[in-house]
Amino acid sequence: MEFKISKELIKELELLIQNKNDEQLGVLLNDMHHADIAEVLDELDFDEATYIFKVLDSEKTAEILLELEDDLRENILSRLSPKEIAEELDELETNDAADIIGELSKEKKAEVISELQDVEHAKDIVELLRYAEDTAGGIMHKELVKVNENWNVLTCVKEMRIQAENISRVHSIYVVDDEDRLKGRLSLKDLLTTSTRTNISDVYIRKLNSVNVDTEDVEVARIMQKYDLEAIPVVDELGRLVGRITIDDIIDVIKDEADKDYQLAAGISQDVEADDSILELTKARLPWLVLALLGGFVTVKVLGLFEGAMLEHGKLFFFTPLIAAMAGNVGVQSSAIIVQGLANDTLSGSLFNRLIKEVSLSLLNGLILALILFLGSHFLLNVEIIIGVIVTIALVSVIIIASLIGTFVPLLLDKFGIDPALATGPFITTSNDICGILIYFSIAKLILGF
Amino acid sequence: MEFKISKELIKELELLIQNKNDEQLGVLLNDMHHADIAEVLDELDFDEATYIFKVLDSEKTAEILLELEDDLRENILSRLSPKEIAEELDELETNDAADIIGELSKEKKAEVISELQDVEHAKDIVELLRYAEDTAGGIMHKELVKVNENWNVLTCVKEMRIQAENISRVHSIYVVDDEDRLKGRLSLKDLLTTSTRTNISDVYIRKLNSVNVDTEDVEVARIMQKYDLEAIPVVDELGRLVGRITIDDIIDVIKDEADKDYQLAAGISQDVEADDSILELTKARLPWLVLALLGGFVTVKVLGLFEGAMLEHGKLFFFTPLIAAMAGNVGVQSSAIIVQGLANDTLSGSLFNRLIKEVSLSLLNGLILALILFLGSHFLLNVEIIIGVIVTIALVSVIIIASLIGTFVPLLLDKFGIDPALATGPFITTSNDICGILIYFSIAKLILGF
Numbered sequence: 084m085e086f087k088i089s090k091e092l093i094k095e096l097e098l099l100i101q102n103k104n105d106e107q108l109g110v111l112l113n114d115m116h117h118a119d120i121a122e123v124l125d126e127l128d129f130d131e132a133t134y135i136f137k138v139l140d141s142e143k144t145a146e147i148l149l150e151l152e153d154d155l156r157e158n159i160l161s162r163l164s165p166k167e168i169a170e171e172l173d174e175l176e177t178n179d180a181a182d183i184i185g186e187l188s189k190e191k192k193a194e195v196i197s198e199l200q201d202v203e204h205a206k207d208i209v210e211l212l213r214y215a216e217d218t219a220g221g222i223m224h225k226e227l228v229k230v231n232e233n234w235n236v237l238t239c240v241k242e243m244r245i246q247a248e249n250i251s252r253v254h255s256i257y258v259v260d261d262e263d264r265l266k267g268r269l270s271l272k273d274l275l276t277t278s279t280r281t282n283i284s285d286v287y288i289r290k291l292n293s294v295n296v297d298t299e300d301v302e303v304a305r306i307m308q309k310y311d312l313e314a315i316p317v318v319d320e321l322g323r324l325v326g327r328i329t330i331d332d333i334i335d336v337i338k339d340e341a342d343k344d345y346q347l348a349a350g351i352s353q354d355v356e357a358d359d360s361i362l363e364l365t366k367a368r369l370p371w372l373v374l375a376l377l378g379g380f381v382t383v384k385v386l387g388l389f390e391g392a393m394l395e396h397g398k399l400f401f402f403t404p405l406i407a408a409m410a411g412n413v414g415v416q417s418s419a420i421i422v423q424g425l426a427n428d429t430l431s432g433s434l435f436n437r438l439i440k441e442v443s444l445s446l447l448n449g450l451i452l453a454l455i456l457f458l459g460s461h462f463l464l465n466v467e468i469i470i471g472v473i474v475t476i477a478l479v480s481v482i483i484i485a486s487l488i489g490t491f492v493p494l495l496l497d498k499f500g501i502d503p504a505l506a507t508g509p510f511i512t513t514s515n516d517i518c519g520i521l522i523y524f525s526i527a528k529l530i531l532g533f
Numbered sequence: 534m535e536f537k538i539s540k541e542l543i544k545e546l547e548l549l550i551q552n553k554n555d556e557q558l559g560v561l562l563n564d565m566h567h568a569d570i571a572e573v574l575d576e577l578d579f580d581e582a583t584y585i586f587k588v589l590d591s592e593k594t595a596e597i598l599l600e601l602e603d604d605l606r607e608n609i610l611s612r613l614s615p616k617e618i619a620e621e622l623d624e625l626e627t628n629d630a631a632d633i634i635g636e637l638s639k640e641k642k643a644e645v646i647s648e649l650q651d652v653e654h655a656k657d658i659v660e661l662l663r664y665a666e667d668t669a670g671g672i673m674h675k676e677l678v679k680v681n682e683n684w685n686v687l688t689c690v691k692e693m694r695i696q697a698e699n700i701s702r703v704h705s706i707y708v709v710d711d712e713d714r715l716k717g718r719l720s721l722k723d724l725l726t727t728s729t730r731t732n733i734s735d736v737y738i739r740k741l742n743s744v745n746v747d748t749e750d751v752e753v754a755r756i757m758q759k760y761d762l763e764a765i766p767v768v769d770e771l772g773r774l775v776g777r778i779t780i781d782d783i784i785d786v787i788k789d790e791a792d793k794d795y796q797l798a799a800g801i802s803q804d805v806e807a808d809d810s811i812l813e814l815t816k817a818r819l820p821w822l823v824l825a826l827l828g829g830f831v832t833v834k835v836l837g838l839f840e841g842a843m844l845e846h847g848k849l850f851f852f853t854p855l856i857a858a859m860a861g862n863v864g865v866q867s868s869a870i871i872v873q874g875l876a877n878d879t880l881s882g883s884l885f886n887r888l889i890k891e892v893s894l895s896l897l898n899g900l901i902l903a904l905i906l907f908l909g910s911h912f913l914l915n916v917e918i919i920i921g922v923i924v925t926i927a928l929v930s931v932i933i934i935a936s937l938i939g940t941f942v943p944l945l946l947d948k949f950g951i952d953p954a955l956a957t958g959p960f961i962t963t964s965n966d967i968c969g970i971l972i973y974f975s976i977a978k979l980i981l982g983f
Binding site: 271313334337351358387401404459520 | 796800805843
């Protein structure tokens with residue numbers, strides 16, 4: 084049932100390209116779904132992919148373009164003339180077209196726009212290019228069905244049929260006044276069950292959620308999820324209906340947001356993929372590693388403070404990686420839970436209650452781990468009892484402190500409007516390494532008095 | 534426009550509850566969206582929330598129930614009789630009702646089912662309870678609109694109106710044969726533009742994606758995203774249409790999957806939230822900490838092997854947390870990129886190419902970091918040149934090895950059908966700590982010969 088890419092298919096295509104057998108290529112590919120063709124093209128080299136791209140007609144290639152991996156799309160676009168790109172864009176919905184134009188260089192952008200055939204479409208695309216990528220304006224489509232509140236159902240259905248021509252999914256029918264201001268909505272279902280002479284103003288639903296063009300995309304995602312909406316209208320400052328966001332546009336926002344939090348937790352600061360260039364991957368990864376390295380310098384300095392212990396209690400130094408690792412792990416756990424709680428809006432209760440809870444939790448975990456550590460230090464690692472005691476006390480203290488840092492740093496960042504996800508990953512492990520080692524040796528010094 | 538929860542509103546509600554002013558409570562709440570009411574109830578204590586719950590009518594409370602935090606829902610359900618719960622469920626769509634029944638104890642489950650008034654609804658719910666939670670059957674709704682291929686458009690529209698009564702969103706109209714086997718689909722839009730005497734068999738679209746009841750939910754999500762579907766029909770082993778999955782059901786799957794990868798990377802092994810109980814949080818967090826602690830034991834042992842260096846080259850031990858931290862951070866970065874690549878299906882190319890790339894990348898990062906470290910060790914940390922050289926060589930080696938481990942462990946797990954996300958977080962940091970320290974001191978021993 085489902086399409087599975089096969090080595091045989093790839094081989095067959097490569098042979099057909101070599102023989103320039105365009106007809107057979109068409110036969111093979113025209114029945115395939117554009118998402119499947121994109122998957123195939125991603126497996127070919129750039130020249131082969133471009134060859135196939137030029138064989139297929141623009142209705143199909145336009146959709147394929149949207150599904151390709153970034154680098155292949157960029158490569159193919161660089162080989163197309165502005166006129167050819169414009170032909171592709173004429174086939175696409177406004178915001179998909181705007182997304183592709185957004186990837187072009189400034190000059191090419193202008194050339195492509197001037198080549199667009201459908202003037203209305205071009206105007207819509209240019210409008211969309213004005214909005215920031217991460218706002219409702221940046222993700223909305225111009226395609227929607229709207230009717231005037233003064234019409235009756237019959238006029239409405241006739242108008243709708245015309246408008247719906249270019250729209251893949253109708254969802255709601257929006258009702259506007261003479262100034263194009265959003266007044267409410269009609270559902271397709273209602274329309275099916277209402278007499279044709281009824282006035283729209285008598286049947287439309289006045290209550291509806293809408294967002295402003297400037298609303299952040301993550302906020303739009305939150306509203307649509309909370310109220311379980313499949314589409315939401317977008318209005319401008321004057322309340323005029325300017326676009327519509329559908330649930331499939333929002334899925335990408337939700338995924339990107341979750342991916343971003345995950346990447347930050349792993350110490351990757353930009354949205355990169357495994358197949359990006361080494362330079363891009365370095366740009367995303369190196370800054371965090373530099374931070375960790377500088378943190379490492381601090382741990383070296385901190386350990387230097389306790390050099391006096393080396394002669395008599397050298398074994399203490401064997402435990403530094405253990406203490407640092409536990410501090411790091413606990414901190415990452417605590418911060419991840421807070422970051423997800425903030426992202427999903429599931430944090431309730433006061434800061435004080437959270438403090439009590441986090442301390443109880445880490446005390447419980449800490450005591451269990453301390454027991455394992457104490458027994459382990461005695462029976463597995465054979466260190467003196469006193470070292471075992473010091474390490475055990477240090478572990479419990481470090482776990483409590485690390486979990487508090489992990490809890491409060493993201494909450495604090497969030498309070499100041501900074502992305503709390505920055506506090507997970509290398510930042511939290513590094514600062515907890517430093518704190519952990521400092522606490523550990525301070526306790527040792529207190530007990531052993533070196 | 535959008536609802537914002539306020540302290541005043543909470544106070545007002547608490548006062549009304551104290552005075553048992555049910556009428557005013559109704560006035561205040563009946564106009565609110567159920568998702569907003571759920572948000573309000575989550576802020577009240579259990580008794581107050583239950584009081585309000587009982588004041589509102591079941592059409593509203595049923596929807597509220599779905600939106601509540603887990604612990605409040607559990608509490609409220611425990612205070613309702615099986616008959617009362619059944620009344621709520623009669624208002625809900627089948628899979629929402631099944632989800633709630635799934636949370637009840639075995640005996641209560643049976644009692645509630647026997648109290649359901651709508652027999653068809655009850656049958657559907659019982660059917661849904663049979664399927665595993667993470668399969669298409671477990672997330673599908675029974676509510677859908679289907680027509681027989683032998684009908685004409687007029688019969689079809691009439692039938693649709695009846696069926697659509699209970700369905701919030703129609704999306705597609707599915708076409709079945711006399712045996713209920715899925716044959717194709719009709720779009721609402723097509724229906725609006727076709728003459729009423731046309732036979733369905735002449736207009737329906739025969740090509741459509743469907744999934745089996747046993748298909749994994751993440752696979753359903755992948756298909757719906759790839760082909761940009763807003764709904765997909767679910768068939769049983771005999772190809773009979775048994776349900777439908779809509780895009781909003783899939784959003785939760787996508788989010789849960791991303792959240793799960795994130796949590797695993799942070800060393801949290803179950804789906805927990807900040808507001809879960811301490812016991813649940815401990816169950817999710819402690820196993821990873823124990824793993825890290827046992828890994829810590831190994832690092833103590835490894836360092837013990839090099840005890841001989843302590844007298845003459847004690848400073849070497851100051852650098853262990855730095856080396857361990859760098860190894861951990863690099864490993865987490867590499868593994869996160871692979872895990873996301875696997876999750877988003879964006880990994881292409883051979884294993885060998887990935888190896889070359891990862892080595893080049895870590896060599897580039899490693900050399901830059903090595904330069905910083907060498908300069909830092911000399912000017913900031915004032916250690917002897919030879920120690921600086923050792924640490925610097927160790928850093929580059931450790932970064933390369935750590936990134937290779939981070940790359941290949943998730944790929945290996947994936948090959949064996951194990952969730953690659955398990956390889957991120959504590960697992961990778963712990964093993965990289967051990968490897969890193971071992972490499973570091975081996976290099977030191979080779980050069981200094983202690």
